[in-house]
Amino acid sequence: VRLVEPADYFRQFLSISTALPSGMLFSKESLDCVGGMREDWSFLCDWDFFAKLLLRCARRRQFAAYVTSGNFGWRLHDDSTTTTKWRQHYLEHAELMRLWRESLEGKDFDLFVSPADRENFFLRGDLYRKKRLIDDVSQISATEFSASVSWFRNNLNASMQRKIVRRAGRKILKRKIQSAFGAEARKSSASPPAVSENESVSGDWTPELVITGLHGDPDVAPCRNSLVIPYDNSINLWPVRHQVHSKDRIRITNPNLNRFFHLTVAECFKYVKPGAEVEFVFHDNQHLTWFGLKAVINQVAAGRFEIVHQSQNPRVGTEKGFSKWSLRYRCTGQDARWHSEPMNGLTIGVLTLGDRMEELNQLINTARTHCDVPYEIVLIAPKSIEAFEGHDDVRQIQFSERDDLGWITRKKNLICGGAKYSDIVVCHDRFEFTESFFEAFHTWGWSYGIAAVRLQLPDGKRALDWGVVQGDNFTWCKGGLLNYRDYSRFSYVPGGVTLIRKSFWEQFPWCEDLYWNEHEDVELCRRIQRTGARISFFPGLMIATRDRWVDENPLIEFSDQTDL
Incomplete structure (x- = not known):
C-alpha cells in the first residue's frame, strides 16, 4: 500500500495526469459529497471524479491510497481511447482547467504556496494538453487528419494550428509515404538501462x-x-x-x-x-x-x-x-507527553477590559454554537462582568495589577494555570470562532505543543496569524507573514490568539518580566525553539474583527531552499 498526502499529489500531478487504476474504493459518503462522474463528458469523467475525491481527502486531511504502485498519464496503443477521443480529451481538459481556475480558492487556501505556484500548476496543464494533442493527432490516419481540418480551425489558435501541421502532419505524411513504398516502419530500440548511481546502504535490513x-x-x-x-x-x-x-x-x-x-x-x-x-x-x-x-x-x-x-x-x-x-x-x-496525551476538552481564555461587549458576546456565542468538545470560558478582566455572572460555562478572574503597564503575561499564565482542560485558547476579545476551528481538532489532531491559529478579517483578508520576526528579540526587527506551508527559525505565534496544550505551558509559561508590546510572544517562541520544539500552525479558522498590525507585516515569498 502506498499512502499519499492528497494535496501534495494533486498539485504535482493532477493538471498533467491522473491515476488509471483497475478499480477504485471509496465510501458512499464520498460519492454523495462529490456528486459522482460528469455524464456530459466522455473522456475526462474519471479524471474529474478522481480529482474531486482527492480534494475531499485533502480538505478532511485524510490520506489517499494505492494498492499497486505506479502513476502514469494516458496510454498509447492501437486501441487506445486517446487516439479515438482526442477531440474530447483536448476540450474537456481545457474545460477542467478553466473550472479549477475559478474554484480552487477559499477552502483550498493551502493547496498552493503562492500565486506563482498556482499559475505554474495550470501552465503545466496547458503545455501537457497541447503536447498530448500533437501526439494524439500524430497517430490518426491521413484521411482522418484531412477531415479534422475544420475542427482545428474552430478550436485552436493560429500558432497551435501551425504546430499541428508541422509536427503531427509530418509524421502522418511520413507514414503514408512509407506505406506506399512498402517501407517497414523503424522500431526504436530500447535504450540500455542507465547504470544506477545509488550506492547500496541497507544490507538485509528490510523496513516495514x-x-x-x-x-x-x-x-x-x-x-x-x-x-x-x-x-x-x-x-x-x-x-x-x-x-x-x-x-x-x-x-x-x-x-x-x-x-x-x-x-x-x-x-x-x-x-x-x-x-x-x-x-x-x-x-x-x-x-x-x-x-x-x-x-x-x-x-x-x-x-x-x-x-x-x-x-x-x-x-x-x-x-x-x-x-x-x-x-x-x-x-x-x-x-513528549503533549504529543500523546488525549484531548479532554478546551479552555477558552479571554483577555478583556469588559468595555467591548458586542465583540465579547460574539466570541462567546460562536464558541457555544460550534464547540463540540467539553469546554469552559475564562474571562480575565479588571472587574467582574455582570452580564456573564451566573453562567455555568463562564468563569471570571478579576485581575488589575500593573494595568498601567499591561501585564498580559501574568494574565495569560493565570488562565493556563487554572485551566480545567488539556487544550487552551488564549485570546483577546476581538476574535470569534468558526465551525472549522473545532473541526480541525478531528482532522489535524492535537499532537502539538503550541500553535498559531489561522486568522481572517471580516472581508476575507488574512490577519496577523502565521508570523515571522527576523531576530532573536533583542531589538526591534522586521516582521512578516509566512505562507502556511512555510517555516522559519524565526517563526512565532502572534499574541492575539495562542493555542497551547496545558502540559506544554507547564514547561514553557510566559515570561512575566514582559508587559504589553514587549514582544512577549516572540520571547516565548524563541525560548521554545532553542530546545528543539516546534512552533506549529493550526488550520482551524478564527475571525478577527480588526487587526492594526497586519499592514506592517507583508507576506514573505515561499522558499524551500533558503530561510530568511
Whole structure:
C-alpha cells in the first residue's frame, strides 16, 4: 500500500495526469459529497471524479491510497481511447482547467504556496494538453487528419494550428509515404538501462514502512508499504499515527530534500514506539550531512534515540564528499507527553477590559454554537462582568495589577494555570470562532505543543496569524507573514490568539518580566525553539474583527531552499 498526502499529489500531478487504476474504493459518503462522474463528458469523467475525491481527502486531511504502485498519464496503443477521443480529451481538459481556475480558492487556501505556484500548476496543464494533442493527432490516419481540418480551425489558435501541421502532419505524411513504398516502419530500440548511481546502504535490513517526500523514490524498495508526504510545514502524520506506531522498522528517505529537515525528522519521530528502529537513507547535500542529521536528532529528540548502525566510516564518507548514507536509530523512550496525551476538552481564555461587549458576546456565542468538545470560558478582566455572572460555562478572574503597564503575561499564565482542560485558547476579545476551528481538532489532531491559529478579517483578508520576526528579540526587527506551508527559525505565534496544550505551558509559561508590546510572544517562541520544539500552525479558522498590525507585516515569498 502506498499512502499519499492528497494535496501534495494533486498539485504535482493532477493538471498533467491522473491515476488509471483497475478499480477504485471509496465510501458512499464520498460519492454523495462529490456528486459522482460528469455524464456530459466522455473522456475526462474519471479524471474529474478522481480529482474531486482527492480534494475531499485533502480538505478532511485524510490520506489517499494505492494498492499497486505506479502513476502514469494516458496510454498509447492501437486501441487506445486517446487516439479515438482526442477531440474530447483536448476540450474537456481545457474545460477542467478553466473550472479549477475559478474554484480552487477559499477552502483550498493551502493547496498552493503562492500565486506563482498556482499559475505554474495550470501552465503545466496547458503545455501537457497541447503536447498530448500533437501526439494524439500524430497517430490518426491521413484521411482522418484531412477531415479534422475544420475542427482545428474552430478550436485552436493560429500558432497551435501551425504546430499541428508541422509536427503531427509530418509524421502522418511520413507514414503514408512509407506505406506506399512498402517501407517497414523503424522500431526504436530500447535504450540500455542507465547504470544506477545509488550506492547500496541497507544490507538485509528490510523496513516495514517507508516515509518519503518523493513519488517514485527508488529507496522505497523492497518495502511494500510507503507514505508519500510533503516535506514542509504542512507535514502531519496524525491521520496515520496508528500505522506508524505499529511498525518495528521504519525508513525515512531524503530528510534533507529541502531546508525543512527539522520539521520532517520531528514529525516522523512523534509516533515511533520504544524498541522500533528508524533508518535514514539520504545523500549529503547543502542542507544536511550525516553528522548534521545526528545533531538534528539530538536537538528534536534528545535522549530518545540511540544510534545502532552507520553505513560507512566517517573517514570514507569525508573522502567521498557528498556520499550516500544509512543511519539507523533505535527508539528508547516515549515522545513528549503533549504529543500523546488525549484531548479532554478546551479552555477558552479571554483577555478583556469588559468595555467591548458586542465583540465579547460574539466570541462567546460562536464558541457555544460550534464547540463540540467539553469546554469552559475564562474571562480575565479588571472587574467582574455582570452580564456573564451566573453562567455555568463562564468563569471570571478579576485581575488589575500593573494595568498601567499591561501585564498580559501574568494574565495569560493565570488562565493556563487554572485551566480545567488539556487544550487552551488564549485570546483577546476581538476574535470569534468558526465551525472549522473545532473541526480541525478531528482532522489535524492535537499532537502539538503550541500553535498559531489561522486568522481572517471580516472581508476575507488574512490577519496577523502565521508570523515571522527576523531576530532573536533583542531589538526591534522586521516582521512578516509566512505562507502556511512555510517555516522559519524565526517563526512565532502572534499574541492575539495562542493555542497551547496545558502540559506544554507547564514547561514553557510566559515570561512575566514582559508587559504589553514587549514582544512577549516572540520571547516565548524563541525560548521554545532553542530546545528543539516546534512552533506549529493550526488550520482551524478564527475571525478577527480588526487587526492594526497586519499592514506592517507583508507576506514573505515561499522558499524551500533558503530561510530568511
